[in-house]
Amino acid sequence: xxxxxxxxxxxxxxxxxxxxxxxxxxxxxxxxxxxxxxxxxxxxxxxxxxxxxxxxxxxxxxxxxxxxxxxxxxxxxxxxxxxxxxxxxxxxxxxxxxxxxxxxxxxxxxxxxxxxxxxxxxxxxxxxxxxxxxxxxxxx
Amino acid sequence: xxxxxxxxxxxxxxxxxxxxxxxxxxxxxxxxxxxxxxxxxxxxxxxxxxxxxxxxxxxxxxxxxxxxxxxxxxxxxxxxxxxxxxxxxxxxxxxxxxxxxxxxxxxxxxxxxxxxxxxxxxxxxxxxxxxxxxxxxxxxxxxxxxxxxxxxxxxxxxxxxxxxxxxxxxxxxxxxxxxxxxxxxxxxxxxxxxxxxxxxxxxxxxxxxxxxxxxxxxxxxxxxxxxxxxxxxxxxxxxxxxxxxxxxxxxxxxxxxxxxxxxxxxxxxxxxxxxxxxxxxxxxxxxxxxxxxxxxxxxxxxxxxxxxxxxxxxxxxxxxxxxxxxxxxxxxxxxxxxxxxxxxxxxxxxxxxxxxxxxxxxxxxxxxxxxxxxx
Numbered sequence: 347x348x349x350x351x352x353x354x355x356x357x358x359x360x361x362x363x364x365x366x367x368x369x370x371x372x373x374x375x376x377x378x379x380x381x382x383x384x385x386x387x388x389x390x391x392x393x394x395x396x397x398x399x400x401x402x403x404x405x406x407x408x409x410x411x412x413x414x415x416x417x418x419x420x421x422x423x424x425x426x427x428x429x430x431x432x433x434x435x436x437x438x439x440x441x442x443x444x445x446x447x448x449x450x451x452x453x454x455x456x457x458x459x460x461x462x463x464x465x466x467x468x469x470x471x472x473x474x475x476x477x478x479x480x481x482x483x484x485x486x
Numbered sequence: 487x488x489x490x491x492x493x494x495x496x497x498x499x500x501x502x503x504x505x506x507x508x509x510x511x512x513x514x515x516x517x518x519x520x521x522x523x524x525x526x527x528x529x530x531x532x533x534x535x536x537x538x539x540x541x542x543x544x545x546x547x548x549x550x551x552x553x554x555x556x557x558x559x560x561x562x563x564x565x566x567x568x569x570x571x572x573x574x575x576x577x578x579x580x581x582x583x584x585x586x587x588x589x590x591x592x593x594x595x596x597x598x599x600x601x602x603x604x605x606x607x608x609x610x611x612x613x614x615x616x617x618x619x620x621x622x623x624x625x626x627x628x629x630x631x632x633x634x635x636x637x638x639x640x641x642x643x644x645x646x647x648x649x650x651x652x653x654x655x656x657x658x659x660x661x662x663x664x665x666x667x668x669x670x671x672x673x674x675x676x677x678x679x680x681x682x683x684x685x686x687x688x689x690x691x692x693x694x695x696x697x698x699x700x701x702x703x704x705x706x707x708x709x710x711x712x713x714x715x716x717x718x719x720x721x722x723x724x725x726x727x728x729x730x731x732x733x734x735x736x737x738x739x740x741x742x743x744x745x746x747x748x749x750x751x752x753x754x755x756x757x758x759x760x761x762x763x764x765x766x767x768x769x770x771x772x773x774x775x776x777x778x779x780x781x782x783x784x785x786x787x788x789x790x791x792x793x794x795x796x797x798x799x800x801x802x803x804x805x806x807x808x809x810x811x812x813x814x815x816x817x818x819x820x821x822x823x824x825x826x827x828x829x830x831x832x833x834x835x836x837x838x839x840x841x842x843x844x845x846x847x848x849x850x851x852x853x854x855x856x857x858x859x860x861x
Contacts, residue, residue, distance in 0.1 A: 393758070393796075394793065394796030394797070395758060395759075395789070395793040395796065395797075398789055398792050398793055398796065399789060402786075402788060402789050402792075403774075403777075404777070404778070412859075415852065415856075415859070416852070422850060425850035425851075425852065426847070426850055428850065428854075428855050428858045428859070429833075429846060429847055429850055429855065430796075430847060431858060432832060432855050432858055433796060433799060433800065433829050433832070433846075433847070434796050436825075436828050436829050436832060437792065437795050437796060437799065437825050437828075437829065439828075440723060440824060440825050440828045441723075441726050441727070441732055441792075441821075441825070442723065442726065442727030442728045442731070442732075443728065443729060443732070450858050450859050451859055452859045479728075479729045479730075480729055481778070482778065483729055483730075483733065483778075484778050484779060484780040484781055484782060485733050485737070485782045486729070486733055486782070486788050
């Protein structure tokens with residue numbers, strides 16, 4: 347599986363993680379080009395159905411990036427995201443699906459390095475566990 | 487604050503004892519209408535009906551072991567745009583009351599002017615089985631009481647009921663109880679609220695003294711149910727484990743969305759999975775087919791079920807209406823109940839238990855789930 351390049355769908359909050367990603371870019375930090383970022387206004391606006399859609403279409407990983415707890419631009423969106431993702435991951439775990447393909451990270455606008463490191467770390471992890479079985483399942 | 491009255495059963499006719507009480511409720515004007523299960527003229531099904539005339543209650547059949555629809559949906563339909571000015575009594579099973587409480591929290595129903603009469607429920611047949619029994623000349627209610635007396639459970643009752651941990655209703659104003667009671671001689675009415683007490687005050691039944699025996703019975707009964715439930719959880723998790731097994735579990739799904747339409751806690755006026763988000767042009771489909779080589783049509787069946795779980799698992803009351811509505815007999819209840827149990831456990835949330843308790847996904851605590859975001 348040496349040539350396996352994971353595909354990550356990222357739901358990044360406009361105020362923190364997306365700006366963090368920008369900072370990583372403008373600071374010329376190097377990280378794998380495995381993520382397809384989708385800018386959302388708040389991690390709290392990411393419905394589980396979006397994450398499931400990505401997983402079922404064969405994304406190897408899904409990253410939900412939000413502001414640190416307490417720092418949400420809309421006060422409490424990330425706390426709600428935290429509960430929602432916990433529900434989703436519990437569902438996946440109960441059904442014996444890889445819940446470790448879904449990551450949540452709180453990355454602020456000033457944490458470009460943390461963003462780059464997160465993508466590197468997640469890419470390495472996904473390379474280790476291999477491509478998502480959903481990639482090949484036509485009957486899903 | 488509860489009151490227990492003994493209701494004598496003459497010649498083993500429980501129905502008559504109950505119907506007398508219901509007729510009196512209307513005659514005494516204690517409620518202006520009753521939502522009550524009644525036998526259809528065809529005598530092969532029992533459905534909820536809204537009754538305002540006492541003499542229409544002759545064929546009321548509250549203990550008929552069948553659940554054509556979860557009546558929480560009916561109450562929602564009747565009260566969503568505002569309750570009526572006069573009071574309505576509704577005879578509901580535990581799963582219906584629990585779903586109703588969830589719907590009230592979701593602002594889809596109102597308890598104003600509603601008198602909830604809960605009934606003990608040791609289980610129901612599916613509508614098809616109920617009808618078949620009637621056609622064979624077997625009266626399902628007799629079967630229910632016969633089996634109960636023997637301490638046995640009919641194998642034909644619905645899976646949802648076999649593993650139901652709530653045979654006794656909660657959050658009702660009045661309860662009609664017969665579990666753990668010598669129901670051939672008497673059953674009992676219990677008032678749980680002042681509303682219920684005021685009603686029982688108008689009747690001259692004697693005090694019921696069999697509570698202790700009932701409690702002991704329920705304790706043992708629940709233990710069996712929970713054991714069965716946990717066995718089902720373990721088996722289910724094994725059965726659906728992994729993508730391949732999950733696909734095979736849902737393989738008969740034709741995307742009709744019946745399970746969502748009958749689900750008492752699926753309250754959205756327009757389901758996300760039926761919205762424009764799921765309308766695509768031809769190129770999109772071709773793209774998908776190209777990417778995976780081929781795709782199953784209709785598309786997104788697994789996404790629908792998983793998404794529905796994510797949306798309603800916190801409020802799932804395990805009534806099994808989903809499974810009843812499936813045209814292809816997918817045994818949905820066990821998967822939904824297993825998932826819901828694990829999800830509800832995270833928040834220590836029991837749907838339908840407490841009206842004041844907020845829905846888990848509408849609230850949060852700052853100092854919880856702190857590992858999310860780290861691993």
